[in-house]
Amino acid sequence: MEVVIAPGPQLARLAADAVGALLSRRPDAVLGLATGSSPLALYDELARRHAEEGLSFARARGFLLDEYVGLPADHPERYRAVIDRELVSRVDLDPDAVQGPDGTAEDLPAACRRYEEAIAAAGGVDLQVLGIGTDGHVAFNEPGSSLASRTRVKTLTEQTRQDNARFFDGDAEAVPQHVLTQGLGTILAARHLVLLATGRAKAEAVHHLVEGAVSALWPATVLQMHPHVTVLVDEAAASRLQLADYYRDAWRHKPAWQGL
Numbered sequence: 302m303e304v305v306i307a308p309g310p311q312l313a314r315l316a317a318d319a320v321g322a323l324l325s326r327r328p329d330a331v332l333g334l335a336t337g338s339s340p341l342a343l344y345d346e347l348a349r350r351h352a353e354e355g356l357s358f359a360r361a362r363g364f365l366l367d368e369y370v371g372l373p374a375d376h377p378e379r380y381r382a383v384i385d386r387e388l389v390s391r392v393d394l395d396p397d398a399v400q401g402p403d404g405t406a407e408d409l410p411a412a413c414r415r416y417e418e419a420i421a422a423a424g425g426v427d428l429q430v431l432g433i434g435t436d437g438h439v440a441f442n443e444p445g446s447s448l449a450s451r452t453r454v455k456t457l458t459e460q461t462r463q464d465n466a467r468f469f470d471g472d473a474e475a476v477p478q479h480v481l482t483q484g485l486g487t488i489l490a491a492r493h494l495v496l497l498a499t500g501r502a503k504a505e506a507v508h509h510l511v512e513g514a515v516s517a518l519w520p521a522t523v524l525q526m527h528p529h530v531t532v533l534v535d536e537a538a539a540s541r542l543q544l545a546d547y548y549r550d551a552w553r554h555k556p557a558w559q560g561l
């Protein structure tokens with residue numbers, strides 16, 4: 302796990318560098334797309350590079366991490382709508398090449414199975430963008446999630462509904478109770494995980510993610526089992542890291558050829 306501690310705008314640029322390097326190596330790369338506020342600066346930077354530097358997503362494909370259950374198809378907070386607004390509509394990514402779990406499906410378990418099959422049929426995710434919840438969830442894998450889980454229905458914790466109320470006019474009751482989410486096992490199958498976290502509210506979760514014991518209580522800790530994880534955090538989110546000085550030192554002395 303590589304931990305990079307830097308100011309927010311630099312984190313977005315580093316994540317964009319990783320996406321750009323992947324697309325130049327492999328123009329038809331499969332991108333794993335996260336919602337929430339953490340990746341927004343990255344999407345802004347990708348949109349800028351598309352407009353100003355010709356970064357192209359024309360042959361790329363995308364898979365969302367998760368989706369609310371039961372929000373109407375035209376609801377602006379459906380994650381599919383969010384990703385269309387924040388990324389797809391701002392670059393040349395083909396909307397038909399982007400998929401998310403279908404939270405409107407009548408048969409939700411069947412929709413989850415189909416989603417796993419679609420990811421496998423695309424050859425798996427090359428680079429998965431991730432955020433982290435204050436309770437240590439990734440995607441919507443809440444505490445107690447199986448560390449080997451695949452895409453399935455989950456029930457949100459009260460804390461996550463409170464955290465996400467800001468997208469629903471501050472009304473936690475309006476946040477759906479149920480979601481479809483890629484499982485932790487699904488996420489671990491992606492080839493490179495790039496997790497972004499900023500702000501003091503994430504400090505405890507980031508500490509567990511990087512330095513805690515692997516446990517379903519802090520689901521993000523399972524990322525320690527993945528061979529290629531880049532954790533991009535600002536000073537506030539890094540404020541509980543015991544080995545922060547070592548991570549800074551390692552980053553400072555990182556060989557130029559290595560890349561993220």
Ligand SMILES: N[C@@H]1[C@@H](O)[C@H](O)[C@@H](COP(=O)(O)O)O[C@@H]1O
Nearest residue numbers: 336337338339432433434440441
């Ligand atoms: N399902 C999403 C996650 O994918 C996201 O990483 C996390 C943190 O969100 P934010 O980045 O807004 O803090 O919570 C949300 O509920």
